[in-house]
Amino acid sequence: MSVQPCPDLEVLFAELEEGEGSALDHAADCSACSAVLEEHRLMEQDLYRLADPLPPPTLVASVMARVATEPVPQRREVWSGLTILMSSLIGGLGILVMSDQALGRLGTGVASLLVEGRLFVEGVLSGARALWSTEGLAVAAVLAFLLLTSLAGLKRLAGSAPTPSEA
Ligand SMILES: [Zn+2]
Numbered sequence: 006m007s008v009q010p011c012p013d014l015e016v017l018f019a020e021l022e023e024g025e026g027s028a029l030d031h032a033a034d035c036s037a038c039s040a041v042l043e044e045h046r047l048m049e050q051d052l053y054r055l056a057d058p059l060p061p062p063t064l065v066a067s068v069m070a071r072v073a074t075e076p077v078p079q080r081r082e083v084w085s086g087l088t089i090l091m092s093s094l095i096g097g098l099g100i101l102v103m104s105d106q107a108l109g110r111l112g113t114g115v116a117s118l119l120v121e122g123r124l125f126v127e128g129v130l131s132g133a134r135a136l137w138s139t140e141g142l143a144v145a146a147v148l149a150f151l152l153l154t155s156l157a158g159l160k161r162l163a164g165s166a167p168t169p170s171e172a
Pocket of ligand 1: 010011012031032035036037038039
């Protein structure tokens with residue numbers, strides 16, 4: 006077998022994904038390329054370790070068990086979190102609908118709303134655009150805050166379950 010030049014790394018990694026290819030065949034016999042592949046493998050391993058570990062398969066069961074044994078206030082906390090989330094979504098939709106442009110379009114088009122769904126969609130979309138251009142940052146911040154708080158709540162509920170890194 007003649008000595009081939011080392012393949013482009015992009016080609017090598019593409020074939021690594023596919024699991025076969027001439028570059029991979031070359032790497033098997035080439036110390037430089039197999040070193041690169043090994044380094045890549047280790048790095049990928051580290052990345053997987055750094056990435057949030059998947060919840061343990063018993064997560065739902067342990068959360069439900071904890072919720073069942075928790076005193077009422079904590080259960081209420083979960084429900085109030087969900088309620089806040091839902092009402093903020095509904096409120097957000099309300100703001101979209103109430104915004105001037107959307108309201109104007111809806112006012113004239115409300116009779117034909119059912120047959121002209123397009124008008125409604127356009128109204129909501131223009132409302133969303135107006136809202137986004139004026140309040141985009143605030144809306145994004147509120148949504149991110151809600152997401153984080155509900156995640157934090159879930160994590161606290163699941164707190165007693167050992168994470169894979171602790172196990
Ligand atoms: Zn090589």
